[in-house]
Amino acid sequence: GYDGGSGYSDDYNRGGGSGKMKIRDQIGDILGGFIGGGGGGHGGGGGGGINIGDVAGIIGNLSGGGSKGDKIGGLISGIGGLISKNKGQYHGGGPNVNPNSLNGGMVDVVSGLVGQLAHRFLGVDPTTGKIIGAIAGNVIFNLGGKDNNLGHVGKVVLDNIISGKFKRKTDPFVKPEPSVLPRPPSPASKAEALDFYRTREQCLQERRLFEDPEFPACDSSLFFSKRPPKPIEWRRPGEIIDDPQLIYEGQSRFDVVQGELGDCWLLAAAANLTLRDELFYRVVPPDQSFTENYAGIFHFQFWQYGRWVDVVIDDRLPTSSGELLFMHSREHNEFWSALLEKAYAKLHGSYEALKGGTTSEALEDMTGGLTEFFDLHSPPDHLMEMMMRGFEMGSLFGCSIEADPYEWEARMSNGLVRGHAYSITGMRMVNGPRGRTPILRIRNPWGNEQEWNGAWSDNSHEWQYVSEQEKRDMGLVFSHDGEFWMSFDDFMRYFEKMEICNLGPDVMNEISQMTGVHSSQTTWATNIHEGSWIRYRSAGGCRNYIETFADNPQYAIHLTDSDPDDDDELCTVIIAVMQKYRRELKHAGVENLAIGFAVYDTSGVSGRLTRSYFQTHKSCARSAAFINLREVTARFRVPPGTYVIVPSTFEPNEEAEFLLRIYTNGFIESEEL
Structure with missing residues (x-):
C-alpha cells in the first residue's frame, strides 16, 4: 500500500507489507508485499521473503517471458485478500506465496486480474481524497498500459516514454500576465514554471496532495464576468467516487459528456482526438494515473502558437451537489475529460474563457495541425x-x-x-x-x-x-x-x-518516434513566421485602404517543386493566419479582429512591395473573406515561383500578434521582407 503503517520497508531482501513504501523505486519491496500478502493503508501483515534475483525474474517474465504453467489459482489465493478486501478496508491479508511459483502464470495474472483491477483501491481517505493502498502501477510492471487501461498504441507510447526512447519536446507552461492592450502576455521566467515530474516527486516525498498556486480552487478560475450560478465545491476525484480512474477500459469518442459550460466545440475536438491513440496520448500523457505515484497532480500538453506546452494542474474539480459541473465522461469514475478541460481552462485563464469557439480551434491546439x-x-x-x-x-x-x-x-x-x-x-x-x-x-x-x-x-x-x-x-x-x-x-x-x-511534419515525425510506426512517406513541408500589426507602423488594414496597405508585414515564399504524382506542374499551398492571445484577453473585453490575407505573384520583383505596386497589380490569390475567427485559411494551386503574402486586419491601426503558417507538398523557402 502507498500509505501503510509506520516506518519504511526499503530492503530488497525483505517482503513488503507494513510501513510506507516508495512506489517509484522499491520494486522488490512492492512486489514482495504484493505477492506475500502485504498490507494496505493502516497496517497489513509482513510479506514472505523475496530476493533481488526473484524480482529480476518476475520483471523478465512481465517484460515478455513465457508462461511455464498455470499457477493462477495459487497466485490469486496469495493476493486475494489484498484485492478483494477480505480483511476490511485498511488491512491486507492472505497467505504467503512461494516466489518460485511466479515463473508460471504471472504474465497471465498481469494481463488478466491485475489488468482489470489495477485501478481498484483498498481505501480512500475521506478527509483528503487520497488513495490508500492502490494496487499495481505502470512503472512497476513496465508493460506500458494494461494497468492503466491503455489501448495498444498507448502501451507502446508509454513503454517508449518509460524507457527513454522518446522524449517530448515541450516547454513548461507559464501562467501569463496579460495586458489590457491586445499584445502578447508577458511570461514569467522559465525558472518559475511548474515542472510536473519535479513537483510530483516533491509531493510524494512530503506526503501531500498538490494544490496548484497558479489556478486555485476559487471563483477567479471559474468566471471573470459574474459569480457562478450555483454554489460550487471543489473536490478531488477520490472525494467524488471510491475508485477514480484516468481512463476506463480505453478512451473512446463516446466517453465525453457536456456540462454546464458553452464549450461543445472543445467536447467535439476531444471526442475526435480519441479516434487516434497516438494523438490522444500526445495530449494526455499516459505516465500518470490515480494509482502509481498519485499525488493529486496531472499534466496535459497543448500546442500553443507554434510550440507545445506542458500544463500542470491539481485534480480539484468544480462540483455541485456532489457531481461534476462541466465536461465529464459518461463513466462516472473516469476523469481524463474533466481534467483535460481544467488544463485547457488554465491555458486560457478561466473556465468562462472557454465559452464559444470552433472545433477546429481546439483540434489545432490538441494536434498542432x-x-x-x-x-x-x-x-x-x-x-x-x-x-x-x-x-x-x-x-x-x-x-x-x-x-x-x-x-x-x-x-x-x-x-x-x-x-x-x-x-x-x-x-x-x-x-x-x-x-x-x-x-x-x-x-x-x-x-x-x-x-x-x-x-x-x-x-x-x-x-x-x-x-x-x-x-x-x-x-x-x-x-x-x-x-x-x-x-x-x-x-x-x-x-x-x-x-x-492537416498534421505537420513535426507532429508526424513525433508520432513515428512515439509508436515506432511510420504511417506515411508523404508529409507536408511547413514554414512558420510570427508577426504583429502595430498601430501607425505595420497595421495598414486591407487593400481597401490602398494608402496604408503596403505598411502591413510582407512575407516572400519561394516554391520550386510541383506536387508529386500530378501532371499539371502546379504547387499546392495552404496559408493560415492566426491571431494570438485573444481568448486569453477575453476578461479585458478583447475580441477577435476581422483578419485575412492576399497573395501576389512577384516573379522578377525583389524586396518589399510598395504602394505603387499594389495600385497597379492585383492579387493572384487571397482569403475568401475577412472574418473575426482566430484563424483564416485558404488552399491554392499555383505554378512554382516567388510569391508575397500580405496578412492584415480589415481596418487599419488595429493591433494584434499573429502566426503565419505555410504548408506545401514540396520544398519551400520563406522570409519576412
Whole structure:
C-alpha cells in the first residue's frame, strides 16, 4: 500500500507489507508485499521473503517471458485478500506465496486480474481524497498500459516514454500576465514554471496532495464576468467516487459528456482526438494515473502558437451537489475529460474563457495541425484526390449537414442527422455494381443505430461485389455502432460542410518516434513566421485602404517543386493566419479582429512591395473573406515561383500578434521582407 503503517520497508531482501513504501523505486519491496500478502493503508501483515534475483525474474517474465504453467489459482489465493478486501478496508491479508511459483502464470495474472483491477483501491481517505493502498502501477510492471487501461498504441507510447526512447519536446507552461492592450502576455521566467515530474516527486516525498498556486480552487478560475450560478465545491476525484480512474477500459469518442459550460466545440475536438491513440496520448500523457505515484497532480500538453506546452494542474474539480459541473465522461469514475478541460481552462485563464469557439480551434491546439473548411456545394477541384492524399498524410476529417432552423439535429429519412458533427475515419476504392468505387467510412458520435441506410450501408447488396478477403482487410463489421460506409457520390450529395485538420511534419515525425510506426512517406513541408500589426507602423488594414496597405508585414515564399504524382506542374499551398492571445484577453473585453490575407505573384520583383505596386497589380490569390475567427485559411494551386503574402486586419491601426503558417507538398523557402 502507498500509505501503510509506520516506518519504511526499503530492503530488497525483505517482503513488503507494513510501513510506507516508495512506489517509484522499491520494486522488490512492492512486489514482495504484493505477492506475500502485504498490507494496505493502516497496517497489513509482513510479506514472505523475496530476493533481488526473484524480482529480476518476475520483471523478465512481465517484460515478455513465457508462461511455464498455470499457477493462477495459487497466485490469486496469495493476493486475494489484498484485492478483494477480505480483511476490511485498511488491512491486507492472505497467505504467503512461494516466489518460485511466479515463473508460471504471472504474465497471465498481469494481463488478466491485475489488468482489470489495477485501478481498484483498498481505501480512500475521506478527509483528503487520497488513495490508500492502490494496487499495481505502470512503472512497476513496465508493460506500458494494461494497468492503466491503455489501448495498444498507448502501451507502446508509454513503454517508449518509460524507457527513454522518446522524449517530448515541450516547454513548461507559464501562467501569463496579460495586458489590457491586445499584445502578447508577458511570461514569467522559465525558472518559475511548474515542472510536473519535479513537483510530483516533491509531493510524494512530503506526503501531500498538490494544490496548484497558479489556478486555485476559487471563483477567479471559474468566471471573470459574474459569480457562478450555483454554489460550487471543489473536490478531488477520490472525494467524488471510491475508485477514480484516468481512463476506463480505453478512451473512446463516446466517453465525453457536456456540462454546464458553452464549450461543445472543445467536447467535439476531444471526442475526435480519441479516434487516434497516438494523438490522444500526445495530449494526455499516459505516465500518470490515480494509482502509481498519485499525488493529486496531472499534466496535459497543448500546442500553443507554434510550440507545445506542458500544463500542470491539481485534480480539484468544480462540483455541485456532489457531481461534476462541466465536461465529464459518461463513466462516472473516469476523469481524463474533466481534467483535460481544467488544463485547457488554465491555458486560457478561466473556465468562462472557454465559452464559444470552433472545433477546429481546439483540434489545432490538441494536434498542432492546420484546419481547412470546405463548402461541399462548391467544392474545390480534385476533392476526392485531395482527401485520399490527406488520409495518406494522417489528416483528420469531419463533416456535417446544415441544421434545420426549426428542428435541431433532425433525423432524415436516409438515416443521417442534420446539424450533427460526423467524423470521416477512412477512405477506400472497392469493386461495386459499376466497377471501382470510392467509398468513405463515417462515424456518428452517438455510437448507436442512427446510421446511413442507403447504398453501401450495413448489409446492403453492394457488399456482394467485395471479396471476403477485402472485407477482412477492411475490418468490416456490421453492427449498430454508429459507423457506416457510403459512396463518395452520396457523400457529396448529402453532406454540406467538411473540415480537414492537416498534421505537420513535426507532429508526424513525433508520432513515428512515439509508436515506432511510420504511417506515411508523404508529409507536408511547413514554414512558420510570427508577426504583429502595430498601430501607425505595420497595421495598414486591407487593400481597401490602398494608402496604408503596403505598411502591413510582407512575407516572400519561394516554391520550386510541383506536387508529386500530378501532371499539371502546379504547387499546392495552404496559408493560415492566426491571431494570438485573444481568448486569453477575453476578461479585458478583447475580441477577435476581422483578419485575412492576399497573395501576389512577384516573379522578377525583389524586396518589399510598395504602394505603387499594389495600385497597379492585383492579387493572384487571397482569403475568401475577412472574418473575426482566430484563424483564416485558404488552399491554392499555383505554378512554382516567388510569391508575397500580405496578412492584415480589415481596418487599419488595429493591433494584434499573429502566426503565419505555410504548408506545401514540396520544398519551400520563406522570409519576412
